[in-house]
Structure formats: structure tokens, C-alpha cells
Amino acid sequence: MAPRVALDAMGGDHAPKEMIRGAIAAQRDAGVTPLLVGDERAIHECLLAEGAEPERWQIVHAADAVAMDERPVEAVRSRRQTSIRRVAEMLGANEIDAMVTMGNTGAAVAAGVLIVGRLPGVERPGLGVMLPSRGKRTLVIDVGANAEARARHLLQFAIMGCVYQERTQGVANPRVGLLSIGEEESKGNMLVHESARLLDTEALNYAGHIDPAHIFHRETDVNVCDGFSGNVVIKAAEATAEFALGELRYEVEKRWAAKLGAQMMLPALRAMRRRTDYAEIGATPLLGLKGLILIGHGRSRSPAVVNALLAADQAVRASLVPTIASGLQASAER
Amino acid sequence: MAPRVALDAMGGDHAPKEMIRGAIAAQRDAGVTPLLVGDERAIHECLLAEGAEPERWQIVHAADAVAMDERPVEAVRSRRQTSIRRVAEMLGANEIDAMVTMGNTGAAVAAGVLIVGRLPGVERPGLGVMLPSRGKRTLVIDVGANAEARARHLLQFAIMGCVYQERTQGVANPRVGLLSIGEEESKGNMLVHESARLLDTEALNYAGHIDPAHIFHRETDVNVCDGFSGNVVIKAAEATAEFALGELRYEVEKRWAAKLGAQMMLPALRAMRRRTDYAEIGATPLLGLKGLILIGHGRSRSPAVVNALLAADQAVRASLVPTIASGLQASAER
Numbered sequence: 001m002a003p004r005v006a007l008d009a010m011g012g013d014h015a016p017k018e019m020i021r022g023a024i025a026a027q028r029d030a031g032v033t034p035l036l037v038g039d040e041r042a043i044h045e046c047l048l049a050e051g052a053e054p055e056r057w058q059i060v061h062a063a064d065a066v067a068m069d070e071r072p073v074e075a076v077r078s079r080r081q082t083s084i085r086r087v088a089e090m091l092g093a094n095e096i097d098a099m100v101t102m103g104n105t106g107a108a109v110a111a112g113v114l115i116v117g118r119l120p121g122v123e124r125p126g127l128g129v130m131l132p133s134r135g136k137r138t139l140v141i142d143v144g145a146n147a148e149a150r151a152r153h154l155l156q157f158a159i160m161g162c163v164y165q166e167r168t169q170g171v172a173n174p175r176v177g178l179l180s181i182g183e184e185e186s187k188g189n190m191l192v193h194e195s196a197r198l199l200d201t202e203a204l205n206y207a208g209h210i211d212p213a214h215i216f217h218r219e220t221d222v223n224v225c226d227g228f229s230g231n232v233v234i235k236a237a238e239a240t241a242e243f244a245l246g247e248l249r250y251e252v253e254k255r256w257a258a259k260l261g262a263q264m265m266l267p268a269l270r271a272m273r274r275r276t277d278y279a280e281i282g283a284t285p286l287l288g289l290k291g292l293i294l295i296g297h298g299r300s301r302s303p304a305v306v307n308a309l310l311a312a313d314q315a316v317r318a319s320l321v322p323t324i325a326s327g328l329q330a331s332a333e334r
Numbered sequence: 335m336a337p338r339v340a341l342d343a344m345g346g347d348h349a350p351k352e353m354i355r356g357a358i359a360a361q362r363d364a365g366v367t368p369l370l371v372g373d374e375r376a377i378h379e380c381l382l383a384e385g386a387e388p389e390r391w392q393i394v395h396a397a398d399a400v401a402m403d404e405r406p407v408e409a410v411r412s413r414r415q416t417s418i419r420r421v422a423e424m425l426g427a428n429e430i431d432a433m434v435t436m437g438n439t440g441a442a443v444a445a446g447v448l449i450v451g452r453l454p455g456v457e458r459p460g461l462g463v464m465l466p467s468r469g470k471r472t473l474v475i476d477v478g479a480n481a482e483a484r485a486r487h488l489l490q491f492a493i494m495g496c497v498y499q500e501r502t503q504g505v506a507n508p509r510v511g512l513l514s515i516g517e518e519e520s521k522g523n524m525l526v527h528e529s530a531r532l533l534d535t536e537a538l539n540y541a542g543h544i545d546p547a548h549i550f551h552r553e554t555d556v557n558v559c560d561g562f563s564g565n566v567v568i569k570a571a572e573a574t575a576e577f578a579l580g581e582l583r584y585e586v587e588k589r590w591a592a593k594l595g596a597q598m599m600l601p602a603l604r605a606m607r608r609r610t611d612y613a614e615i616g617a618t619p620l621l622g623l624k625g626l627i628l629i630g631h632g633r634s635r636s637p638a639v640v641n642a643l644l645a646a647d648q649a650v651r652a653s654l655v656p657t658i659a660s661g662l663q664a665s666a667e668r
Contacts, residue, residue, distance in 0.1 A: 212569035235546035261598025268585035
């Protein structure tokens with residue numbers, strides 16, 4: 001049976017239009033047809049506007065939606081008709097195998113924990129992000145599902161991240177790094193010291209500390225950290241890239257030769273941007289739950305939706321969640 | 335009396351040569367003459383090689399030096415003849431007003447705490463870094479003097495950072511941000527929540543949470559955080575800038591038109607790089623000690639040394655350390 005993937009049609013800055021366009025493209029180009037969850041009438045209209053036949057799509061109505069800037073836990077708890085809640089209920093009830101949302105990340109995490117539920121033994125799910133790079137990509141987990149973490153959570157992030165790299169990216173025996181400030185074992189905070197002890201004794205390919213300065217060097221496949229630090233990494237990286245581009249633009253604008261030069265460099269700039277674009281990565285997995293949740297960037301447009309839907313389809317085919325469950329169980333029994 | 339500034343002539347990847355060149359340039363161009371601390375013979379030879387007259391320089395001999403990759407606390411504790419220790423002893427004994435080192439950061443922090451000593455009431459010094467930007471620069475403190483911090487330390491970082499911005503950069507009534515993951519008050523870890531309460535009740539221009547994504551936007555003048563997170567911010571930023579440049583170079587190399595375009599953009603690229611270069615910033619202050627320590631990048635060459643020496647001279651003239659001491663005292667009495 002083909003994986004049953006549902007799309008939160010109301011999540012993200014460009015919902016529902018870009019969500020529906022992504023769903024149509026995923027069906028047309030890859031034969032992946034998501035169930036569409038959200039305002040039935042809006043979805044219907046979007047499908048028609050894009051030249052699709054609404055009667056050929058499975059639509060699950062949800063009258064309400066969580067806004068991007070809402071307080072997530074409250075919204076998920078108090079409002080019963082939101083699309084994120086409805087799709088999570090279906091995942092929790094095993095009516096679908098995976099869900100994709102480009103909506104409020106906090107709401108997706110809250111819906112995952114409160115409604116889908118955690119795998120046995122999991123205290124904290126981890127949100128993983130693939131950092132862009134030329135060859136294989138390195139995963140950072142957790143990037144913000146929880147602000148606080150303990151060593152035993154980092155151990156679970158490592159196990160789950162390794163299964164993710166193995167199953168979805170074909171990385172054999174992934175190398176695990178522990179995010180710290182310096183590669184020496186003496187560096188780091190208390191969480192790092194405790195986690196190092198735990199990771200070193202586990203049946204993992206543990207490579208020791210990884211300094212944020214080396215995180216793009218692909219020396220490791222999975223990098224574990226508390227969600228506060230992980231979130232700081234990805235946001236500082238994003239801010240730096242934006243800042244550098246803005247400063248370069250400012251300097252280029254002052255010089256006519258540089259402006260011409262920039263024009264001539266456009267294809268190279270675009271190629272670089274494509275590789276580092278979140279749309280290429282599609283969405284990031286929230287691991288440790290009974291079902292698979294992929295969460296994309298709020299600014300996602302249809303290409304990101306397509307990639308996220310394909311990633312969800314492939315992850316289900318690769319038995320990602322059951323393999324994580326057995327990996328965690330094996331660790332608990334050691 | 336002119337400020338008495340000493341330079342660790344043996345610290346950094348390019349010591350002593352680039353240190354001595356920087357000292358000579360600082361004297362020639364700005365009339366700032368540092369005392370030189372390190373291997374007397376090596377310093378003597380460097381001065382001669384650069385066409386300077388050694389007898390006109392005050393040299394304090396130190397036979398040993400801490401390497402860049404040494405374990406800092408052990409090195410400072412066990413080896414009595416290192417240049418960093420010697421210069422810190424002079425600062426602690428009030429024989430000089432400020433010291434500059436481009437050496438091992440951890441060793442400089444250890445020498446500062448163990449030998450120079452903390453100001454009354456200070457539990458943890460904070461290492462501050464100015465982030466590059468087009469207009470005024472924003473300070474992040476602590477970026478790694480300590481891996482662990484408590485809310486009362488962040489409050490002291492805020493007070494010290496504000497004095498630094500006021501006294502050395504002329505920023506009136508600096509705005510203080512608390513580094514967190516999201517601007518909402520509900521976001522962040524326990525340290526953030528506790529610190530928010532403390533900062534909000536203090537006589538500070540407190541602006542609330544600052545998300546790492548907005549840290550280059552200059553909405554705040556001083557951003558406080560624990561040293562682990564702060565170190566992650568600056569290293570992730572550095573790694574991203576390097577990664578982006580490397581990827582762009584890779585894409586440019588594949589295209590002849592882009593290669594030509596890159597040539598035409600060189601002046602703009604250089605202008606941007608100058609502004610974001612650590613050499614322009616010179617060195618970062620370690621605040622909370624009885625004397626002023628400025629610590630530069632290990633890769634520093636003479637221009638960075640010049641800027642660091644001038645910054646030290648100006649900070650002493652601006653009574654930075656005494657103003658920090660009275661600011662902390664006023665806070666303790668509130």
C-alpha cells in the first residue's frame with residue numbers, strides 16, 4: 001500500500017495557494033497524492049484555480065487554522081478545529097502515515113506531542129535540520145522542539161538522527177558529533193560533559209565534540225545538541241547569510257563595474273542559492289513520535305511542498321518510524 | 335599620564351613578528367607605544383628587522399609562551415614564565431593599565447581571573463564581541479569566557495556591556511537584548527526566563543528577547559547570553575560566512591563569465607570583507623576584571639594589533655574599568 005501522506009493546507013505564509021500547487025505538482029511529477037486538510041471551500045477553490053479536479057482529491061475539512069505568530073501550545077490546546085490539530089489527530093489514529101506542514105513550528109511540535117504522541121521511552125522529540133552542503137548533508141538535532149534538554153535526550157537524538165541518516169539518506173554507520181565550543185573534551189558546559197559520557201558508552205559511531213566552526217565540514221553526519229543551542233546555530237547561520245548578502249549588495253550598488261560583474265555572476269549565485277535553499281531540503285523531521293511529522297519553512301512555496309511530500313513518502317517507505325522505535329528500544333535494553 | 339598599555343608579543347599565530355610590526359605602526363601612526371612582553375632576544379631581533387631601535391622600546395622578558403592549542407588553565411597555573419602570565423602579573427600589580435594579546439583565548443581568560451583578579455562582586459568575567467555592521471556595532475557578551483552562566487551573571491554582563499558601549503563607542507543609553515530563540519517572552523530556556531525577570535527590574539534600557547535571526551539588525555546595542563550560546567553564535571556566523579564564500583567560489587570557477595564578473599566585483603567584495611574583518615575590530619574586551627584585557631583573533635596580523643592597541647589606549651582614557659566598577663556597585667546597592 002502506498003504511504004498515506006497528509007498535507008496541512010492552511011499552514012505557512014503562502015497557504016493555501018502554494019500548498020495546493022505543491023500537492024498538484026507532487027501528484028503530477030511523482031505520483032504522490034496527499035490528503036488535503038484545511039478549509040474545504042478554500043482548498044476547493046484553489047484546486048479549481050490551478051486547473052485540478054477537486055473531486056479527485058481527498059479533502060478533510062478543518063474550519064480553523066493556527067497563525068504563524070500565535071502562541072502554539074495554547075492554540076493547539078484550546079482550538080479544536082485547526083488544520084494542524086485535525087491532521088495530527090489523523091496521524092495519531094493511524095489513518096495516515098505521515099503529515100507535512102509549513103505552518104507554525106511550535107504548533108506542529110505541540111500537536112505532535114499532545115495529539116500524535118511520543119514513542120515508548122521518548123521524553124522529548126527532536127527537530128532535525130539538514131545543513132546544506134555540496135555532498136552529503138549533516139543533520140543537527142534538536143534545533144528547537146524543546147529549549148531545555150538532558151544528556152539522555154541527546155542520546156535519543158543521536159539514535160534517532162542516525163536512523164534518519166541511514167534510512168532516508170543511505171548513510172552507512174553515521175558519525176555522531178556532540179555540539180560544543182571547541183573540540184577538546186575539557187570544553188563545553190555541564191550538559192555537554194554528561195552527554196559525552198553517555199554517547200561514548202553507547203553503540204554509536206561517536207566522533208566526539210564538534211565545534212560550530214566545523215559544522216559545515218561534513219566530518220559528522222549527525223550533530224546533537226539541546227534545542228536552544230541548535231536553534232541558535234541555524235538562526236545565526238541564516239542571519240549571517242542574509243547579512244553578508246545585504247552588505248555585498250550595498251557595496252555592489254555603489255560601483256558600476258561591480259554591478260555589471262554581479263550580473264555576470266548571477267548564474268553562479270543562483271546555483272549556490274539553490275543548494276543552500278530551504279526549498280531544496282523541503283522540510284525537517286520531528287523525530288520521536290508515533291507518526292512522522294515533517295515541518296517546513298513558513299515561507300515555503302510549491303517546490304518546497306513538493307520536496308517535503310516526496311520526503312514524507314520516501315521516509316514511510318523506508319520504515320523510518322518503526323526503525324527509530326526499535327533503535328530506541330535496543331538502546332533502552334543495553 | 336598616557337595610558338600604560340602592554341602587548342603580549344608572543345601570542346597568536348604570527349607572533350612575535352606581526353605583534354612587533356603592529357606595535358611599531360601604533361607608535362608611528364598614533365603615538366601609542368606599548369610595553370613589549372615576551373622573549374627579549376626574539377623581540378629585539380624583530381625590532382631590528384623592522385628598522386626600529388630596540389633601545390627605544392621597553393621590553394619585559396618572559397622566557398616561555400602558551401601555544402594556541404594548549405589547555406589554558408593548566409598552562410597558566412603551572413608555567414610561571416609565560417608571556418601571558420607575566421603581562422597579567424603587571425596588570426594585576428597596576429604597573430600597566432591595559433594588556434593586549436592575540437594568543438590562546440582560554441589562557442588570557444585564565445590569566446585574567448587567576449592573576450589580574452575580578453572586580454568586587456564579579457563572579458564571572460564576560461568576553462564581549464562586536465558584531466560587524468554598517469553603522470553602529472552591536473555587542474554580544476559572553477562569547478565564551480565561561481561555558482555556564484546564571485541569571486545574575488547575565489545581569490552583570492548587561493551592565494558591563496552598556497558601560498563599554500557608552501564609554502568606548504559613544505552610544506547613549508544602550509539598548510539591552512537577551513539572546514533567546516524567538517522574541518516572545520514564552521520562548522527560551524530556564525536561564526532566559528530567570529534573566530528576563532532580573533533584567534526587567536534593573537535600571538537598564540531593556541528591550542526584551544533578541545532572536546539570533548535579528549542580531550545583525552542593530553535593534554539592540556548589547557546582547558547578553560551564556561558563554562556557550564554566545565560562542566555558538568559567533569562560530570556559526572563565521573562558519574556560515576566561510577561556507578557561503580567557498581560555495582560561491584566553487585560555482586564561479588565553473589563559469590567563465592562568472593569568473594570575469596567576480597573580477598569586476600573584487601573592489602566591492604574587498605570593501606565588504608574589510609567591514610566584516612576581525613582585523614578592523616582589533617580585539618574583544620574581557621570585562622569584569624580589575625584591569626583591562628583585550629583579546630584578539632589568533633590569526634591577527636599587524637593591522638589588527640594596531641587597532642587593538644588603540645582601542646586599549648582609548649578605553650583607559652575613557653575610564654572604562656573604573657566606570658564598570660561603579661556601575662556594578664550601584665547595581666549591587668539597588
